[in-house]
Every structure is written in structure tokens, then in C-alpha cells.
Amino acid sequence: MTTHTQPPSTRSPGARPARAWLGRRARSLVLVVHILAASAWIGIDVLVAVLVGVGALASDPALRGLAYQALASFVVVPMATAALLTLVSGVLLGLGTRWGLVRYWWVAVKLAMNVLLVVLILVLLRPGMADVGAAGAELAAQGRTGADLSFLVFPPAVSLTMLVLAVVLAVTKPWGRLRQASQT
Ligand code: HEM
Numbered sequence: 001m002t003t004h005t006q007p008p009s010t011r012s013p014g015a016r017p018a019r020a021w022l023g024r025r026a027r028s029l030v031l032v033v034h035i036l037a038a039s040a041w042i043g044i045d046v047l048v049a050v051l052v053g054v055g056a057l058a059s060d061p062a063l064r065g066l067a068y069q070a071l072a073s074f075v076v077v078p079m080a081t082a083a084l085l086t087l088v089s090g091v092l093l094g095l096g097t098r099w100g101l102v103r104y105w106w107v108a109v110k111l112a113m114n115v116l117l118v119v120l121i122l123v124l125l126r127p128g129m130a131d132v133g134a135a136g137a138e139l140a141a142q143g144r145t146g147a148d149l150s151f152l153v154f155p156p157a158v159s160l161t162m163l164v165l166a167v168v169l170a171v172t173k174p175w176g177r178l179r180q181a182s183q184t
Pocket of ligand 1: 097
């Protein structure tokens with residue numbers, strides 16, 4: 001397995017030099033933002049998993065309803081914000097250092113996962129939240145709901161799995177280059 005801990009400064013013969021327009025300080029700043037945004041995103045996903053767990057398993061219907069209402073009201077905007085901030089700071093780090101965006105497998109795979117998760121949050125999760133809130137209100141008021149909310153287990157499960165993989169890729173930087181002389 002090929003691993004790197006720093007952006008490589010050497011290049012293959014004949015290849016154009018890779019641009020690294022982020023200076024040391026700017027790179028550190030963007031990296032801090034990137035790590036904080038990714039950490040916040042993971043934390044929000046853990047919160048979603050807890051709320052979904054309470055909504056599904058608690059014995060008190062009022063508490064279950066409250067958990068679903070909290071999920072519907074407070075979670076998606078901070079999650080989408082953290083996901084977009086992770087994406088933007090990651091793209092800046094890729095473009096502004098010699099890692100590139102699609103030069104190394106570990107960066108390209110993280111880019112694909114981040115874009116996929118942002119699309120899932122905005123296209124699948126966000127539009128469904130009104131129904132989740134309504135089912136939560138029904139549960140809290142009447143002690144039961146006709147809505148099947150079991151699908152809610154998937155968002156935190158899928159997202160946490162991908163985010164843990166992204167952290168492992170970021171730290172181990174495996175698999176080397178997509179193409180030997182690619183400079184994109
Ligand atoms: C999917 C969510 C993501 C997570 C959880 C994540 C996590 C991390 C972490 C923890 C680091 C620090 C690794 C270290 O310093 O050893 C890092 C660095 C980095 N990430 Fe991400 N990242 C994500 C998305 C992205 C995206 C979308 C890109 C670019 C398209 C990206 C590009 C980079 C680059 C280039 C570095 C190395 C910066 C440097 O050392 O100069 N990341 N990432």
C-alpha cells in the first residue's frame with residue numbers, strides 16, 4: 001500500500017509541476033476549518049443516531065414524538081452546513097496543495113463520498129423532514145402514529161460509515177495516484 005503524509009514535492013519526469021498556491025499558514029488555517037467542519041458533521045450524525053434511537057425505542061410515546069420533532073426541526077440545516085463546509089475546505093485543500101482533486105485515490109474517493117452525502121442530505125433527507133415532524137407531533141399528542149419511520153435508521157448509518165471511512169482515508173492516505181503523471 002502506498003501512503004503519504006505530506007503533499008509530495010517530487011514529480012515524474014516530463015510532468016508539469018503541480019501547483020500549490022496555498023501558503024503554509026493559509027493551508028494550516030483551511031486544514032483546521034476542514035477538520036472542525038468534518039468533526040462537527042460526525043457529531044451531528046451521532047446526534048441524529050441518538051434521536052432516531054430514542055424515537056424508535058423509548059417506551060414513552062411523548063418522548064418518542066419529541067425526539068422525532070427535534071430531528072425534524074433542528075438537525076438538517078447544521079448538518080448540511082457542516083457537510084458543505086467540509087466539501088468547500090476539502091476542495092480548497094485539494095486544489096491549493098499538491099494533493100490535487102483527482103490526482104490521488106484517497107482524495108478523489110473522499111470527494112465522491114462528500115458530494116454524494118451532500119446530495120442525499122438535500123434531495124432525500126431534507127424534503128422528508130416535514131412528514132417526520134408531523135408524525136412526531138401525532139405521536140406526542142395521541143400516543144401513536146400511522147407513519148412508518150423505520151427508514152430513518154439509514155441516514156445516520158450510511159453517513160457515519162462513509163465519514164469514518166473518510167477519516168481513515170485522510171489519515172492513512174492509501175492507494176497512490178490515479179494516473180502516474182496526472183496533474184489535475
Ligand atoms: C467526506 C468528509 C471528509 C472528512 C471526514 C475529511 C477528513 C479529513 C481529515 C481528518 C484530514 C486531516 C488528515 C491529516 O492531517 O492527517 C483531512 C485532510 C485532507 N482532506 Fe479531507 N475530509 C473529508 C472530505 C474531503 C474532501 C471532499 C476533500 C477534497 C476534495 C478533502 C481533501 C483533503 C486534503 C487534500 C487533505 C490534506 C490536507 C493537507 O495535509 O494539506 N477532504 N481530511
